[in-house]
Amino acid sequence: MEPYLRALKNNRLKITPRRKAVINLFVNYRMRMGPYDVYGKLKKKLPILGLPTVYRILDELTKAGILIQSLSEDRQLRYALCTLPDAHHHHFTCRKCSKIEEVEFCNFKGVTRFIEKKLNAKVEAHQLQIEGLCSECK
């Protein structure tokens, strides 16, 4: 918990009960959740809570490097705790339980070389979504 609170401070974000509750939720549920999931789970403990607040907090925590975003199949954003905030990496999402695991491996150089040579283009960014079944669900 402490490193996350430190991250809040580093990003000039006040430590509020709502933000702490959101972080706690992700620490406890190590899966990806969308704004409405978070809202639903927190509403029990914090009856006075607005959905726009959840949207905003998820966005702020992402900018602070505490959460990462991933696109779900319905094109809505889901969030999960990021434990590798600094290194370039990808994420594996379990299609059954929604668990997110970090993948510290990227062999994107080959594709980049191919594109820059064959298409004579400049590659600026890439985003990889990997899905499947985690060790428990398969």
Add this chain to the structure above:
Amino acid sequence: MEPYLRALKNNRLKITPRRKAVINLFVNYRMRMGPYDVYGKLKKKLPILGLPTVYRILDELTKAGILIQSLSEDRQLRYALCTLPDAHHHHFTCRKCSKIEEVEFCNFKGVTRFIEKKLNAKVEAHQLQIEGLCSECK
């Protein structure tokens, strides 16, 4: 044009003026476009045209393998003509002119091996978005 009309027939889709117009648009504009772009461009020639029709046609043409989908930064779907309907491949999108180019290269095996070994998971699908500047825009 003929191969696309054949693809319509193969998918039991009637050859209608609207569908032909959408295909024609993508043949002429070799860039990615969203439903509203398509609607705007076609509305000039076909004043009687509904936006839901455009949404539906784009979806049908995608299922028929005539178009491919790509997610734009705002998480909305964009479409482009697919000239490699059968082979697994990825797409490069120019950030400036929206042109889509097909990338006949995929070195996903390395990542898959890494994940299946390290996480003991089963990889079922991957989706790669590559962006940058095309040869003309860079």
Add this chain to the structure above:
DNA sequence: CTTATAAATAGAAATGATTTCTATTTATAA
């Protein structure tokens, strides 16, 4: 410990993409 201030929040309302629904029209196969 107060207090001042900017930041954070609730709740209502607006926005905007996408889908649904129903009546009408149309492509096409017989």
Add this chain to the structure above:
DNA sequence: TTATAAATAGAAATCATTTCTATTTATAAG
């Protein structure tokens, strides 16, 4: 030519997300 299922328009509904405004709160300075 005609019957039929498929396609379409246009209005309306849906639903995620954002904006707005008044109120509350974290926190830094005294």
